[in-house]
Amino acid sequence: MNIKELIHQYFHKLSKSQKKVASYVMDYPGKIALASAQEIGATIGVSETTVIRFCYSLELSGYAELQKIIREQLLSQQSSLASYQKAKLELEQEPQFFAKVMEQDRVNIAVTMNQIPEEGYETAINRLAKAEKVYILGLRSSFAAANWLSYTLGLVRADVQLIRPESEDVLQTLSRMDDKSVVIVISFHRYVKETIQIAKLAYTQQAFIIGITDSLLAPIHPYSQLMFPIYSTNKSPLDATAALFSLMNAIVAGLSVKEKDNFKLRQERYEALNSDFLFAEGD
Missing domain, CATH: 1.10.10.10 (Winged helix-like DNA-binding domain superfamily/Winged helix DNA-binding domain)
Incomplete structure (x- = not known):
C-alpha cells in the first residue's frame, strides 16, 4: 500500500x-x-x-x-519516457512551447544547485585536484555525459580516463585503482547493473567514488563517498540533462580555478601545436 x-x-x-x-x-x-x-x-x-x-x-x-x-x-516513482512525453504533451497546449521547456530546465538547474552542499562540492574539487588518476563511468543513457566530462576534464588535468567496458578489459582498469584514484560514476534510472557492479569493485579497490545520479537512494549510493543528486521536474532522465551538464560544467570550472597554473601550462602546450590540419577558419 x-x-x-x-x-x-x-x-x-x-x-x-x-x-x-x-x-x-x-x-x-x-x-x-x-x-x-x-x-x-x-x-x-x-x-x-x-x-x-x-x-x-x-x-x-x-x-x-x-x-x-x-x-x-x-x-x-523514478522517470520513464512515458512520463517525459506526457509532460511535454501538456506543455504543447500552451504558447511558446520551446520557452516552457527551457524554463523547466532553468528550474531543474536552480533546484539542483540549492540541494548540493558547498562543502560536498569543495571536497569533490580537492579530491579531483589531488588524484593521481581520474576515471569517468557512465553507460547507455549516461554515456554521452560521461564522454563529455572525460574529454573536458582532460583539458584541465592529466590522467583522465573514460571507462569503456565494450572495448577494454575493465578488470585490468580496476586493478590499477587505489586510494589515490577518483571515479566519477554517472547513473540514472533505469540503473544499468554493469555500472553498479563496476562502482562496487572500484569501491573495494579503495578508490574515492563520486556519484552523480537522480536520487540519494539510487543503487550506487552504498559505494559513493560523495553523492550529487540531479533534480528534474518530471523525474525524467531526459529532463535532468540540463542540470546534469550544468553541474559537470561547475566541476570542470572549479578544477580549472583550483589548478590554474597547471591548466595554463596545458593550454600553452596545446596551443603551441600545429593544428592547421584539424581546424578550418570561419568567416
Whole structure:
C-alpha cells in the first residue's frame, strides 16, 4: 500500500505527537528513507520512541519496514519516457512551447544547485585536484555525459580516463585503482547493473567514488563517498540533462580555478601545436 494511503487510513488513531511524525513523513519521505528514527525524532521534536510507535500504529513491524516501503516507492516513482512525453504533451497546449521547456530546465538547474552542499562540492574539487588518476563511468543513457566530462576534464588535468567496458578489459582498469584514484560514476534510472557492479569493485579497490545520479537512494549510493543528486521536474532522465551538464560544467570550472597554473601550462602546450590540419577558419 502507498505510504500516504496508509497514513490516511490510520490517521484518526494517532496521538498528537504521532501526527507530527505523520506530517513529516508525508512532506519529507526522502529524509525518512535515509535518517534513523532517533535523527527524525530530534528533527521533529519528538522522542525516538514516538517515531517507532507511529510505525506500530500503522501496523508496521517497525521503523525499518517504514523505510523499506518509502525507499521502494521513491525508486518506483523514478522517470520513464512515458512520463517525459506526457509532460511535454501538456506543455504543447500552451504558447511558446520551446520557452516552457527551457524554463523547466532553468528550474531543474536552480533546484539542483540549492540541494548540493558547498562543502560536498569543495571536497569533490580537492579530491579531483589531488588524484593521481581520474576515471569517468557512465553507460547507455549516461554515456554521452560521461564522454563529455572525460574529454573536458582532460583539458584541465592529466590522467583522465573514460571507462569503456565494450572495448577494454575493465578488470585490468580496476586493478590499477587505489586510494589515490577518483571515479566519477554517472547513473540514472533505469540503473544499468554493469555500472553498479563496476562502482562496487572500484569501491573495494579503495578508490574515492563520486556519484552523480537522480536520487540519494539510487543503487550506487552504498559505494559513493560523495553523492550529487540531479533534480528534474518530471523525474525524467531526459529532463535532468540540463542540470546534469550544468553541474559537470561547475566541476570542470572549479578544477580549472583550483589548478590554474597547471591548466595554463596545458593550454600553452596545446596551443603551441600545429593544428592547421584539424581546424578550418570561419568567416
